[in-house]
Amino acid sequence: MTKDYELMVILSPRLNADEANSLNDSILAQIVDNGGEIIKTDPWGRRMLAYPINKVQEAYYYVNYFKLDSQAVKPLKRLYNINEDIMRHMFVARGE
Numbered sequence: 001m002t003k004d005y006e007l008m009v010i011l012s013p014r015l016n017a018d019e020a021n022s023l024n025d026s027i028l029a030q031i032v033d034n035g036g037e038i039i040k041t042d043p044w045g046r047r048m049l050a051y052p053i054n055k056v057q058e059a060y061y062y063v064n065y066f067k068l069d070s071q072a073v074k075p076l077k078r079l080y081n082i083n084e085d086i087m088r089h090m091f092v093a094r095g096e
Contacts, residue, residue, distance in 0.1 A: 036068035
């Protein structure tokens with residue numbers, strides 16, 4: 001069943017701005033490759049973290065909105081857990 005999702009990703013500050021944008025573009029491409037439809041991307045840029053993650057104080061934030069089959073979320077989560085440049089990610093199913 002296709003649902004609307006919001007995905008927030010926090011990317012490593014080791015990346016420069018172009019690399020962070022490129023990584024977010026590859027995240028969006030993986031969503032599309034799994035049958036998703038991108039609605040909107042909201043890059044927040046480099047910001048201070050609310051608390052340190054692995055001794056890091058700031059990172060790049062992106063919020064992506066898309067439609068995707070609910071069965072395709074689990075494999076994407078696995079991919080994002082493996083990538084060291086993705087510090088945190090959170091999928092939220094959005095209500096109607």
